Amino acid sequence: MPVIKEYINPAGLRLDGRRPNEPRRLALEFGKISGCDGCCTVVSGLSHVCATVYGPREVSNRLEGKYNEVTITCDVVVAAFAGERRREQQRYSRLSEDISASVLDVARSVVLLSQYPNSQIHICIEVLKQDGSDKAACINAACLALIDASIAMKDVVYTQTVGLIEGFDVVDLTTEEIHSQCPSICITVQGHDPTNIVWMESNSRLAPEVITRLVKVAQKASTDVFETALRGPLEEHAATVLRLQANLGNIE
């Protein structure tokens, strides 16, 4: 007799005690690593991702430089101790390349490419602890690190996964909920206008109306996350940067 796990109990709570439309707690930390132009550590629930940005700098490979836009490269490293099971320490794996391609898609969509011709922006992402969607966490960390590096961008973006479990629209899936093979999408929306979809990926079999419903749920949840979890830290970070610039002005 197969045991079917109860992902949402009769009281309407998930396995970790959240409501279906409640995202995990998000903690941001800027400027933790020195020697790079931008750095951001994102702790979302149990997942821990650190992203650093180097650049805009001169291209390391002249053949890759473009005369009219910047070249963005991305390296993703998943730590051996990140998941439940210890994995082999390899520089490039299928998972890393897949995450890297997605991060590049979002970064190229958001960064104003024509502002830095013949330059290169290099993003290094390290996944220290895996929980939930690795792509969403890495994209969030990379975009926030780009903000910390003061790179010209169109908007702040937020990525999250939305799934359909037992008839409930569930946002910000954890690893256990992802393993339930529920239909889910991973979507990136802009901060000031959540109706703008920057990036989207879905690998489940869904009816078209279910996709529409999940996209709307994701946009509404993103609005809440921007208001509660992202606006405050970003404004504090901007105030800190402006204060440092004012101090430098006084010294000069």
Next chain:
Amino acid sequence: MQYQRAALVIASPALTQREVEFTKSAWLAGLRPDQRTAQQMREVSVEFPLLSRDVVVVRCGGSVVTAAIATALVEPTPQRPKHGLLHFSVRRLHTERDSPAADGSTQKNLVAFLERLVRTGGVIDTAGLCVLPGQKVWSLTVDVTIMNDEGNCNDAAVWAVIALLMHHRRPELTVRGSSVIVHPPHEREPVPLSVQHTPLPFTFAITMAPTEREKALNHQRALSATGSSSGPQPSSGVGNSIDTASAFAIDGTSPQPLGVVVDPTTAESLAAASSIVVAINAEGQVCTVVKAEGCSIHLKDLNACIEAAGTLAPRVLDLIKVAMEAHDERRKTAMKGQFAWAQKRSGVGKVEQACVKKIKTET
């Protein structure tokens, strides 16, 4: 249709830029550079060129993709001892337009997409490929070769893989205890693979960002309003002609700029602001949605893409099934022709006549 390869080489960035500008101006006028409608695909053909069921060729306009499959009995991985193996490899013939810096990122992306769609999406039931758990499983290796690239090669490649998985037959096995007997095709009929569903992807190009599209629409409305505002003029010769022109402008409906186009060519891919890939299976379910880099889109654009893909998927699936039936008939004809010599029994008859003569002489 004769594909003239040399004439279509994009020789320099300047020519590419001219093509991109022409494509964008055509989209603003509501047209496409090759006179297709927004939801019209190029001529698609699916063909199994060899008598064996291992090779397929898919053509989409000028893009040609070839896929081949091979099956083998191998030892499974220790992590998943009861599942068969699936390998995809994509390679591209080198053309003069490829720059030296072009790495294999497009091939890697296509391999990752195939892995997600076929393996993770559950097209092939890998548990059904298990023969002896932990000892012998079937391994499927699909090699995709992009022979010519004139846009939309990823879709053609996935169609080729789906057609190949539907049409391929693996040898039948007899398992007694721990011994496995593989029967060649002339002993027992090969068995098809268990294909659960058939997702067919379609790539859509987003011509411009939604805000720019609204600006273009407002601009056209302003032009129409200016034309209509010049209507009330005094009745004179020049006035009559102006009235006629303004009446014609009012009557004629100005074409709206295109928002979403299907099956983009190379120039359209370069000119597009963004692209969406939607994979729909035969039951109308959406198996994969991928929105790549570029401008942001709205939900109505996404719904339009899904609706258009839902219309196009049955046609491509019908093409694949028709090609499979035609190939089966061609195989039967070839098999019959292979033994046509046995139906002419003149030599055997002569020998029989000689025997009959001998018998008569003896009696």
